[in-house]
Amino acid sequence: MGNPLSPFFWHLCRRRAQINLQSRNFSSYSGKDELSIEQEAERKIGWLLKLLFAGTATAIGYQFFPYMGDNLMQQSVSLLQVKDPLFKRMGASRLARFAVDDERRMKIVEIGGAKELLNMLSTAKDDRTRKAALKTLVALSNSDEALASLHDNGAISIIKSTPNSLEDAEVQIFKSNLMKRFHDMRKEILKDTSEGMLPQQWASPCGNECTHKYAALTQIPWRVFCKKGCNSDCETWEECLEECNQICYKDPVLKDQQWSAYIDRSPGAASYSEECFHACVSGCGFKFDIKPDTVDKVCPNRPPKPPPVEKPSRPQPVEPIDLPEDMPGTSA
DSSP states (O other), rough: OOHHHHHHHHHHHHHHHHHHHHHHHHHHHHHHHHHHHHHHHHHHHHHHHHHHHHHHHHHHHHHHHHTTTHHHHHHHHHHSSSSSSSHHHHHHHHHHOOOSSHHHHHHHHHHTTHHHHHHHHOOOOOOHHHHHHHHHHHHHSSSHHHHHHHHHTTTHHHHHOOOOOOSTTTTHHHHHHHHHHHHHHHHHHHHHHTTTOOGGSSSSSSHHHHHHOOOOOGHHHHHHHHHHHHHHSSSSHHHHHHHHHHHOOOOOOOOGGGGGGGGSSOOHHHHHHHHHHHHHHHHHHHHOOOHHHHHHHHOOOSSOOOOOOOOOOOOOOOOOOOOOOSSSOOOO
């Protein structure tokens, strides 16, 4: 006969096991919830700390580092004054990125960026430095006011004197773009000047200066050569002087054929060529606003005249001396 307590004992054991299992499941669920809440809190606090750090770093950097905000433009211009070409290229590259509108281009000009870029170009020793300077100058030239400032600082002569690169074709491309901008600006100025003028005012100021200087009827030929200097297509004072040398002095028309100089249309006599040259140089001086003292000192690039050869004087004939008759002879 079995024990009557055994079913009751098994019932209690099963009941207790179910209670323990439920309590264990409840504790595991509550532990997972607490862990997820802690992770969520840590994640939010982490993002908050990151935002605070980023904001603090930005504020400190804006106040203390010159490479942020508007100070970057001034700092870039300062880099152009450093002797190291690497820093010069860094400054030019930053200015090129800033020159995106007329306002910023003129800001660069006002703080001396255009002048420093021209100095950088004129003193550059390698193609990379020249290319960086030319690229930034092209970016500045998109503004008419900045282009005029470059012209006033002698950009044309500096650009023309910059050597071309055999390894980097962009140097020549940048030079061509800049010279085209200057040429277009000059055409626009002449067009605006001629519009709205009376027919008697159509002559250029340079031509009027030539007319006043060579007003006499006997000076009409020199007036013509003076206006040739005014109307030349040269962009610099030096180029205009060279053209005057070609206009006023006879050169061989055919290569290696010296006799072909006689068919050149330049004045033939040396005195006429000299007068022609000085008249043409006067026109160049009026065109480029050169001081009269400087214009008067210009000489043609021709060899000086050889000094006149003095002819040897003829010996005076010796008159025979008449000896007195009473002088004894020396003969035996």
